[in-house]
Amino acid sequence: MGSGLLIGFILVILSACYTNGLTLSDLYPYGTELGDTISSESSITYKPLQPSIDNLVRLGSVGLTATRYHVGIRGFLTFENDNGDSISMNLLFKSSGDFSNTKAYGRTTADPGLINRAMDQINEGFPNTFCSTSPPTQLIIGTWIDYLKTGSNQGSNFQLIVATNGNITFGIALYVNVRIASADAGIDSLINSNYVPVDPSFFPFGTTIMNAPSMMLNSNIPGTYIFSLNHVSPGAHASYQYLNTLALGLD
Secondary structure, eight states, X not given: OOHHHHHHHXXXXXXXXXXXXXXXXXXXXXXXXXXXXXXXXXXXXXXXXXXXXXXXXXXXGGTOOEEEEEEETTTEEEEEOTTXXXXXXXXXXXXXXOOTTOEEEXXXXXXXXXXXXXXXXXXXXXXXXXXXXXXXXXXXXXXXXXXXXXXXXOOEEEEEEEEESSSOEEEEEEEEEOOOSOOEEEEEEEETTEEEOOOGGGSTTTTXXXXXXXXXXXXXXXXXXXXXXXXXXXXXXXXXXXXXXXXXXXX
């Protein structure tokens, strides 16, 4: 093979690989002009989920349905039922700090383009989870910009997209940059007065949160993490027919 062809071949391979992480332009659209509300430290506002979500991790195990959500300025998104039982998806949770420059946006959307974008991402990591006959019906989007930004810290930027059709639910976490050394990342819950703290093994970076923009889960794009939020596993529920067909073929 000539040297020119070899160099061209190498360049093609390199161009197909993601060597850099995400930028702000890679996030799903956010902003008050799109209907986002902005969270603050002084008030906690829950917004209704329409439709509500069954089979949600931890809540589903005790037959509870999530009916509302809250995007917290401290780096989490909480789902709650009518009785106050809740689970929280923590991307970078800090119990204290200077949040005066933090902007936390939250909204639900049924925008077809965004739903297709999320469905395609999830199906890459979990084939046949969503299809044209059972797509997500809504996205819940939480976006944190200039998180814990101070004079000496440029702030962190990250986003959580939850895609659901009311019975099948998946999450996509996007980390553009992380400029704090410690925070909680993962799921915690308060159900029937029983609190279960965050398990740091939920994300592959564990407690080394500054690695979040350079690692990945069920994706080939650094900073991208795709995961199930179902009580019943995707293999037993969301992708039942697909996996059952494979199993029959293997018998």
